[in-house]
Amino acid sequence: MNQIYLDYNASTPIAPEVKEVMLPFLQEHYGNPSALHFAGSEAKKAVEQARTQVANFIGAKPNEIVFTSGGSEANNHVLKSVFQTFSGKGNHIITSKIEHPAIINPCKYLEQQGARVTYVDVDEYGVVQLDAIENAIMRETVLISIMHSNNEVGSIQPIQEISKLAKRYNVFFHTDASQSLGKVPIDVNELGVDFLTIAGHKLYAPKGIGALFLRQGILLEPFIHGAGHEQGRRAGTENVLFTVGLGKACELAKHSSIEQHKLTEIRDYFWESLKEHYNEKVVRNGHPEKQLPNTLNVSFPGQIGQELLDKLPEIAASTGSACHSGQVTLSPVLQAMGISEHIGMGTIRFSVGRYTTKEEIDVAVQLIKERV
Numbered sequence: 001m002n003q004i005y006l007d008y009n010a011s012t013p014i015a016p017e018v019k020e021v022m023l024p025f026l027q028e029h030y031g032n033p034s035a036l037h038f039a040g041s042e043a044k045k046a047v048e049q050a051r052t053q054v055a056n057f058i059g060a061k062p063n064e065i066v067f068t069s070g071g072s073e074a075n076n077h078v079l080k081s082v083f084q085t086f087s088g089k090g091n092h093i094i095t096s097k098i099e100h101p102a103i104i105n106p107c108k109y110l111e112q113q114g115a116r117v118t119y120v121d122v123d124e125y126g127v128v129q130l131d132a133i134e135n136a137i138m139r140e141t142v143l144i145s146i147m148h149s150n151n152e153v154g155s156i157q158p159i160q161e162i163s164k165l166a167k168r169y170n171v172f173f174h175t176d177a178s179q180s181l182g183k184v185p186i187d188v189n190e191l192g193v194d195f196l197t198i199a200g201h202k203l204y205a206p207k208g209i210g211a212l213f214l215r216q217g218i219l220l221e222p223f224i225h226g227a228g229h230e231q232g233r234r235a236g237t238e239n240v241l242f243t244v245g246l247g248k249a250c251e252l253a254k255h256s257s258i259e260q261h262k263l264t265e266i267r268d269y270f271w272e273s274l275k276e277h278y279n280e281k282v283v284r285n286g287h288p289e290k291q292l293p294n295t296l297n298v299s300f301p302g303q304i305g306q307e308l309l310d311k312l313p314e315i316a317a318s319t320g321s322a323c324h325s326g327q328v329t330l331s332p333v334l335q336a337m338g339i340s341e342h343i344g345m346g347t348i349r350f351s352v353g354r355y356t357t358k359e360e361i362d363v364a365v366q367l368i369k370e371r372v
Helices: 016-027 038-058 071-085 101-112 130-136 159-168 240-254 259-281 305-310 332-336 358-371
Strands: 065-068 092-096 116-120 141-145 172-176 195-199 210-214 283-285 295-299 321-324 327-330 347-351
Touching (some): 016 240, 038 065, 038 195, 038 240, 071 092, 071 101, 071 141, 071 195, 101 116, 116 130, 141 159, 259 295, 259 358
Parallel strands (some): 092 116, 092 141, 172 195
Antiparallel strands (some): 065 210, 295 347
16 A cells, blocks of 8 residues: 655654764764763764754754753743743733644643633634734733644744734744744744744654744743753753754755745645646635645535545545544634634645655545545
8 A cells, every 4th residue: 555644744754864863872972961071072062063053944043942842842831931930020921723732722721820811813714813913912911922834724824023013012922833944934033033932843853852942131930940951941951862853954954945845836736636626626725825835724515524534544644623423523723714614524634745746646636536
Protein backbone atom coordinates (compact mmCIF):
# COMPACT_ATOMS: atom_id res chain seq x y z
CA MET A 1 0.00 0.00 0.00
CA ASN A 2 1.42 3.37 -1.04
CA GLN A 3 1.27 5.72 1.94
CA ILE A 4 0.89 9.42 1.27
CA TYR A 5 1.60 11.82 4.12
CA LEU A 6 -0.53 14.97 3.86
CA ASP A 7 -0.56 16.01 7.53
CA TYR A 8 2.51 18.27 7.77
CA ASN A 9 0.59 20.74 9.96
CA ALA A 10 0.30 18.02 12.59
CA SER A 11 3.99 17.11 12.48
CA THR A 12 6.89 16.99 10.06
CA PRO A 13 9.49 14.27 9.53
CA ILE A 14 12.98 15.03 10.81
CA ALA A 15 15.06 16.42 7.95
CA PRO A 16 18.10 14.28 7.02
CA GLU A 17 20.40 17.26 7.60
CA VAL A 18 18.92 17.68 11.08
CA LYS A 19 19.40 14.02 11.91
CA GLU A 20 23.01 14.22 10.75
CA VAL A 21 23.99 17.08 13.09
CA MET A 22 22.24 15.37 16.00
CA LEU A 23 24.09 12.06 15.76
CA PRO A 24 27.38 13.19 17.39
CA PHE A 25 25.42 14.37 20.43
CA LEU A 26 23.79 10.97 20.68
CA GLN A 27 27.06 9.08 20.44
CA GLU A 28 29.96 11.28 21.58
CA HIS A 29 29.19 14.71 23.05
CA TYR A 30 27.19 13.65 26.10
CA GLY A 31 28.43 16.25 28.59
CA ASN A 32 26.23 18.51 30.68
CA PRO A 33 26.40 22.08 29.28
CA SER A 34 26.77 23.40 32.83
CA ALA A 35 29.85 21.27 33.55
CA LEU A 36 33.18 23.15 33.57
CA HIS A 37 35.24 20.56 31.71
CA PHE A 38 35.87 19.52 28.08
CA ALA A 39 32.68 17.45 27.74
CA GLY A 40 30.54 20.23 29.15
CA SER A 41 32.15 22.95 27.05
CA GLU A 42 31.45 21.04 23.83
CA ALA A 43 27.79 20.71 24.77
CA LYS A 44 27.57 24.36 25.86
CA LYS A 45 29.08 25.52 22.57
CA ALA A 46 26.52 23.47 20.63
CA VAL A 47 23.59 24.92 22.58
CA GLU A 48 24.78 28.48 22.03
CA GLN A 49 25.33 27.86 18.33
CA ALA A 50 21.76 26.57 18.09
CA ARG A 51 20.54 29.64 19.98
CA THR A 52 22.21 31.85 17.39
CA GLN A 53 20.71 29.82 14.53
CA VAL A 54 17.19 30.16 15.96
CA ALA A 55 17.69 33.86 16.63
CA ASN A 56 18.95 34.53 13.10
CA PHE A 57 15.95 32.68 11.69
CA ILE A 58 13.45 35.10 13.23
CA GLY A 59 15.54 38.29 13.37
CA ALA A 60 16.12 38.15 17.13
CA LYS A 61 19.17 38.39 19.37
CA PRO A 62 20.56 35.13 20.76
CA ASN A 63 19.90 36.23 24.36
CA GLU A 64 16.20 36.61 23.47
CA ILE A 65 15.81 32.86 22.78
CA VAL A 66 14.75 30.48 25.56
CA PHE A 67 14.69 26.79 24.69
CA THR A 68 11.62 24.86 25.83
CA SER A 69 10.17 21.36 25.54
CA GLY A 70 7.91 22.53 22.71
CA GLY A 71 5.25 25.01 21.68
CA SER A 72 2.87 24.18 24.51
CA GLU A 73 5.45 24.99 27.16
CA ALA A 74 6.36 28.26 25.45
CA ASN A 75 2.70 29.28 25.33
CA ASN A 76 2.13 28.33 28.97
CA HIS A 77 5.28 30.23 29.94
CA VAL A 78 4.03 33.46 28.38
CA LEU A 79 0.43 33.28 29.55
CA LYS A 80 1.05 32.19 33.14
CA SER A 81 4.22 34.20 33.73
CA VAL A 82 2.83 37.47 32.34
CA PHE A 83 -0.30 37.00 34.44
CA GLN A 84 1.78 36.35 37.56
CA THR A 85 4.54 38.90 36.98
CA PHE A 86 2.28 41.81 36.05
CA SER A 87 -0.68 41.10 38.32
CA GLY A 88 -0.15 44.54 39.85
CA LYS A 89 -1.09 46.18 36.54
CA GLY A 90 -4.11 44.04 35.71
CA ASN A 91 -5.57 40.58 35.21
CA HIS A 92 -7.10 40.80 31.73
CA ILE A 93 -5.95 38.73 28.73
CA ILE A 94 -7.24 38.91 25.15
CA THR A 95 -7.07 35.95 22.78
CA SER A 96 -9.24 34.53 19.99
CA LYS A 97 -11.77 31.74 19.69
CA ILE A 98 -9.65 29.90 17.11
CA GLU A 99 -6.46 29.50 19.13
CA HIS A 100 -4.75 26.15 19.62
CA PRO A 101 -5.68 24.31 22.85
CA ALA A 102 -2.16 25.20 24.08
CA ILE A 103 -3.52 28.76 24.40
CA ILE A 104 -7.20 28.16 25.14
CA ASN A 105 -6.71 25.69 27.98
CA PRO A 106 -4.06 27.71 29.88
CA CYS A 107 -6.41 30.69 29.58
CA LYS A 108 -9.25 28.67 31.08
CA TYR A 109 -6.91 27.61 33.89
CA LEU A 110 -5.95 31.23 34.53
CA GLU A 111 -9.63 32.18 34.72
CA GLN A 112 -9.83 29.85 37.70
CA GLN A 113 -6.92 31.77 39.23
CA GLY A 114 -8.68 35.13 38.89
CA ALA A 115 -7.85 36.15 35.33
CA ARG A 116 -10.41 37.75 33.04
CA VAL A 117 -10.11 36.46 29.49
CA THR A 118 -11.81 37.81 26.38
CA TYR A 119 -12.06 35.38 23.46
CA VAL A 120 -12.65 37.55 20.38
CA ASP A 121 -14.59 36.40 17.33
CA VAL A 122 -13.23 35.87 13.82
CA ASP A 123 -14.81 36.45 10.42
CA GLU A 124 -15.96 33.78 7.98
CA TYR A 125 -12.37 33.31 6.81
CA GLY A 126 -11.03 32.64 10.28
CA VAL A 127 -9.35 36.05 10.59
CA VAL A 128 -9.37 38.19 13.73
CA GLN A 129 -10.72 41.71 13.24
CA LEU A 130 -8.74 44.67 14.59
CA ASP A 131 -11.77 46.47 15.97
CA ALA A 132 -12.67 43.35 17.98
CA ILE A 133 -9.23 43.49 19.60
CA GLU A 134 -9.37 47.21 20.26
CA ASN A 135 -12.88 47.04 21.69
CA ALA A 136 -11.73 44.33 24.09
CA ILE A 137 -8.79 46.31 25.49
CA MET A 138 -9.34 47.77 28.95
CA ARG A 139 -7.23 49.38 31.63
CA GLU A 140 -6.50 45.99 33.23
CA THR A 141 -5.35 44.30 29.98
CA VAL A 142 -1.83 42.91 30.36
CA LEU A 143 -1.51 40.58 27.37
CA ILE A 144 -2.86 39.94 23.88
CA SER A 145 -2.13 36.49 22.42
CA ILE A 146 -3.12 35.82 18.80
CA MET A 147 -1.73 32.98 16.69
CA HIS A 148 0.24 33.95 13.58
CA SER A 149 -1.69 31.50 11.42
CA ASN A 150 -4.45 29.06 12.12
CA ASN A 151 -3.42 25.42 12.20
CA GLU A 152 -6.71 24.13 10.73
CA VAL A 153 -7.61 26.48 7.88
CA GLY A 154 -4.26 28.24 7.44
CA SER A 155 -5.55 31.82 7.61
CA ILE A 156 -2.81 34.30 8.50
CA GLN A 157 -3.69 36.90 11.13
CA PRO A 158 -2.93 40.67 10.94
CA ILE A 159 -0.12 40.44 13.49
CA GLN A 160 1.66 43.69 12.59
CA GLU A 161 -1.54 45.69 12.92
CA ILE A 162 -2.43 44.05 16.24
CA SER A 163 1.09 44.79 17.45
CA LYS A 164 0.61 48.49 16.77
CA LEU A 165 -2.62 48.40 18.78
CA ALA A 166 -0.88 46.65 21.66
CA LYS A 167 1.90 49.25 21.73
CA ARG A 168 -0.60 52.10 21.63
CA TYR A 169 -2.28 50.75 24.76
CA ASN A 170 0.93 49.60 26.45
CA VAL A 171 -0.06 45.92 26.40
CA PHE A 172 2.28 42.96 25.88
CA PHE A 173 1.72 40.98 22.68
CA HIS A 174 2.41 37.30 22.03
CA THR A 175 1.98 35.24 18.88
CA ASP A 176 2.19 31.48 18.50
CA ALA A 177 4.03 31.15 15.19
CA SER A 178 4.48 27.37 15.40
CA GLN A 179 2.46 26.73 12.27
CA SER A 180 3.93 29.56 10.18
CA LEU A 181 7.67 29.22 10.65
CA GLY A 182 9.40 27.74 7.64
CA LYS A 183 6.36 28.40 5.45
CA VAL A 184 6.25 32.20 5.41
CA PRO A 185 8.97 34.74 6.33
CA ILE A 186 8.84 35.88 9.96
CA ASP A 187 10.85 38.64 11.62
CA VAL A 188 10.03 39.49 15.23
CA ASN A 189 11.00 43.12 14.77
CA GLU A 190 8.88 43.58 11.66
CA LEU A 191 5.97 41.92 13.46
CA GLY A 192 6.60 44.02 16.59
CA VAL A 193 5.78 41.18 19.00
CA ASP A 194 7.09 40.85 22.55
CA PHE A 195 6.88 37.04 22.64
CA LEU A 196 6.83 34.40 19.91
CA THR A 197 6.43 30.62 20.11
CA ILE A 198 8.41 28.09 18.07
CA ALA A 199 7.69 24.33 17.89
CA GLY A 200 10.42 22.12 16.48
CA HIS A 201 8.25 19.30 15.15
CA LYS A 202 6.45 21.67 12.77
CA LEU A 203 9.84 22.62 11.33
CA TYR A 204 11.51 19.28 10.46
CA ALA A 205 13.15 19.10 13.90
CA PRO A 206 12.31 16.50 16.58
CA LYS A 207 9.22 16.47 18.75
CA GLY A 208 9.88 17.63 22.29
CA ILE A 209 11.87 20.77 21.51
CA GLY A 210 10.76 24.36 20.98
CA ALA A 211 11.74 27.89 21.81
CA LEU A 212 10.30 31.10 23.13
CA PHE A 213 11.35 34.51 21.84
CA LEU A 214 11.29 36.79 24.85
CA ARG A 215 12.13 40.38 23.95
CA GLN A 216 15.14 41.81 25.71
CA GLY A 217 14.27 43.93 28.73
CA ILE A 218 11.09 42.04 29.65
CA LEU A 219 11.60 40.16 32.90
CA LEU A 220 9.16 37.31 33.55
CA GLU A 221 8.87 34.93 36.46
CA PRO A 222 10.32 31.57 35.26
CA PHE A 223 7.73 28.99 34.30
CA ILE A 224 9.94 26.17 35.63
CA HIS A 225 11.90 26.89 38.81
CA GLY A 226 15.19 25.25 39.68
CA ALA A 227 18.80 26.00 38.83
CA GLY A 228 19.89 28.93 36.68
CA HIS A 229 19.69 27.40 33.21
CA GLU A 230 18.77 29.57 30.21
CA GLN A 231 20.04 32.70 31.97
CA GLY A 232 17.73 31.90 34.88
CA ARG A 233 14.63 31.94 32.69
CA ARG A 234 13.93 28.20 32.39
CA ALA A 235 15.32 25.64 34.83
CA GLY A 236 16.32 22.15 33.70
CA THR A 237 19.42 20.69 32.07
CA GLU A 238 19.36 21.59 28.39
CA ASN A 239 18.20 18.99 25.88
CA VAL A 240 21.40 19.32 23.85
CA LEU A 241 20.53 16.64 21.28
CA PHE A 242 17.18 18.14 20.29
CA THR A 243 18.38 21.74 20.65
CA VAL A 244 21.10 21.12 18.08
CA GLY A 245 18.43 19.66 15.80
CA LEU A 246 16.19 22.70 16.18
CA GLY A 247 19.09 25.02 15.40
CA LYS A 248 19.89 23.18 12.18
CA ALA A 249 16.22 23.06 11.17
CA CYS A 250 15.96 26.84 11.58
CA GLU A 251 19.13 27.35 9.56
CA LEU A 252 17.75 25.18 6.75
CA ALA A 253 14.40 26.99 6.76
CA LYS A 254 16.08 30.41 6.68
CA HIS A 255 18.00 29.53 3.52
CA SER A 256 15.14 27.74 1.74
CA SER A 257 13.63 30.70 -0.08
CA ILE A 258 12.10 28.54 -2.85
CA GLU A 259 10.13 26.37 -0.42
CA GLN A 260 7.18 28.75 -0.06
CA HIS A 261 6.73 28.86 -3.83
CA LYS A 262 6.94 25.06 -4.10
CA LEU A 263 4.40 24.54 -1.33
CA THR A 264 1.97 27.00 -2.92
CA GLU A 265 2.33 25.34 -6.31
CA ILE A 266 1.63 21.84 -4.99
CA ARG A 267 -1.23 23.01 -2.73
CA ASP A 268 -2.90 24.86 -5.63
CA TYR A 269 -2.35 21.89 -7.96
CA PHE A 270 -4.12 19.70 -5.38
CA TRP A 271 -7.05 22.13 -5.10
CA GLU A 272 -7.49 22.51 -8.87
CA SER A 273 -7.44 18.73 -9.28
CA LEU A 274 -10.17 18.33 -6.64
CA LYS A 275 -12.28 21.11 -8.15
CA GLU A 276 -11.99 19.62 -11.61
CA HIS A 277 -13.63 16.43 -10.40
CA TYR A 278 -16.06 17.70 -7.74
CA ASN A 279 -16.88 21.18 -9.05
CA GLU A 280 -19.35 22.76 -6.59
CA LYS A 281 -19.45 19.63 -4.41
CA VAL A 282 -16.27 20.63 -2.57
CA VAL A 283 -15.82 23.83 -0.54
CA ARG A 284 -12.54 25.44 0.43
CA ASN A 285 -12.25 26.99 3.89
CA GLY A 286 -10.02 29.82 5.07
CA HIS A 287 -8.88 33.11 3.60
CA PRO A 288 -8.47 32.94 -0.20
CA GLU A 289 -5.22 34.97 -0.18
CA LYS A 290 -3.84 35.48 3.35
CA GLN A 291 -3.17 31.82 3.93
CA LEU A 292 -0.33 29.42 4.62
CA PRO A 293 1.09 28.14 1.33
CA ASN A 294 0.81 24.48 2.31
CA THR A 295 -2.66 24.21 3.83
CA LEU A 296 -5.76 23.01 2.00
CA ASN A 297 -8.84 22.78 4.20
CA VAL A 298 -11.82 21.49 2.23
CA SER A 299 -15.34 20.34 3.00
CA PHE A 300 -17.40 17.69 1.25
CA PRO A 301 -20.93 18.91 2.14
CA GLY A 302 -23.27 16.37 3.65
CA GLN A 303 -20.54 13.88 4.43
CA ILE A 304 -18.55 13.16 7.61
CA GLY A 305 -14.83 13.87 7.56
CA GLN A 306 -13.69 10.89 9.61
CA GLU A 307 -15.81 8.50 7.55
CA LEU A 308 -14.15 9.88 4.42
CA LEU A 309 -10.68 9.38 5.88
CA ASP A 310 -11.62 5.85 6.95
CA LYS A 311 -12.11 5.11 3.25
CA LEU A 312 -8.62 6.47 2.53
CA PRO A 313 -6.25 4.51 4.81
CA GLU A 314 -3.34 5.23 2.46
CA ILE A 315 -3.63 8.99 3.10
CA ALA A 316 -2.58 10.72 6.33
CA ALA A 317 -4.72 13.83 6.87
CA SER A 318 -6.88 15.41 9.62
CA THR A 319 -10.57 16.08 9.98
CA GLY A 320 -12.30 19.19 11.30
CA SER A 321 -15.12 17.35 13.02
CA ALA A 322 -15.58 14.61 15.58
CA CYS A 323 -18.24 11.92 15.44
CA HIS A 324 -19.40 10.27 18.68
CA SER A 325 -22.45 8.02 18.92
CA GLY A 326 -23.79 9.35 15.65
CA GLN A 327 -23.44 12.99 16.71
CA VAL A 328 -21.08 15.21 14.71
CA THR A 329 -19.30 18.07 16.48
CA LEU A 330 -17.47 20.73 14.48
CA SER A 331 -14.08 21.90 15.68
CA PRO A 332 -14.09 25.21 17.64
CA VAL A 333 -12.35 26.83 14.66
CA LEU A 334 -15.08 25.90 12.17
CA GLN A 335 -17.75 26.89 14.69
CA ALA A 336 -16.13 30.29 15.23
CA MET A 337 -16.05 30.83 11.45
CA GLY A 338 -19.80 30.24 11.31
CA ILE A 339 -19.56 27.25 8.97
CA SER A 340 -22.78 25.26 8.89
CA GLU A 341 -22.85 21.71 10.19
CA HIS A 342 -23.91 20.44 6.75
CA ILE A 343 -20.65 21.74 5.28
CA GLY A 344 -18.35 21.58 8.29
CA MET A 345 -18.96 17.96 9.21
CA GLY A 346 -17.33 16.86 5.93
CA THR A 347 -14.14 18.85 6.49
CA ILE A 348 -10.65 17.46 5.88
CA ARG A 349 -7.39 19.34 6.35
CA PHE A 350 -4.69 18.36 3.88
CA SER A 351 -1.29 19.91 4.50
CA VAL A 352 1.64 19.40 2.15
CA GLY A 353 5.31 19.77 2.98
CA ARG A 354 8.93 19.77 1.89
CA TYR A 355 8.83 16.18 0.64
CA THR A 356 5.39 16.14 -1.02
CA THR A 357 5.44 15.48 -4.77
CA LYS A 358 2.92 16.13 -7.53
CA GLU A 359 2.93 12.39 -8.21
CA GLU A 360 1.69 11.80 -4.66
CA ILE A 361 -1.04 14.40 -5.17
CA ASP A 362 -2.14 12.65 -8.38
CA VAL A 363 -2.43 9.35 -6.53
CA ALA A 364 -4.27 10.98 -3.62
CA VAL A 365 -6.77 12.69 -5.90
CA GLN A 366 -7.38 9.43 -7.77
CA LEU A 367 -8.04 7.60 -4.49
CA ILE A 368 -10.43 10.34 -3.39
CA LYS A 369 -12.27 10.17 -6.72
CA GLU A 370 -12.66 6.41 -6.44
CA ARG A 371 -13.82 6.23 -2.83
CA VAL A 372 -15.42 9.52 -1.83
